[in-house]
Amino acid sequence: MDEDLTMLIEPSRAGALLEIGVLDLDGDDPVAIHAMPLRGKFHRFL
Template sequence: MDDLTMNIGPAGDGTMLEIGVLDMEGDDPVVIHAMPLRPKFHRLLR
């Protein structure tokens, strides 16, 4: 999907999350994926 953006970072309580958003730059973005950060993405935090 070309219009899917994956974001990783901390929630308000510090829990690391991964959030997938469709059409993030558009007028009506939609979250389609949200879960605790999986180990395979930890390398992206460095």
């Protein structure tokens, strides 16, 4: 996986868990490139 890509697990405003992929999270201009409902393979990171 790209070292500049960070995967986050965050709740939506409605409380549903989402997986969000962000490029350059610690940089000056982070960009979300992926967002969808949390898949089972990521539940272990909760």
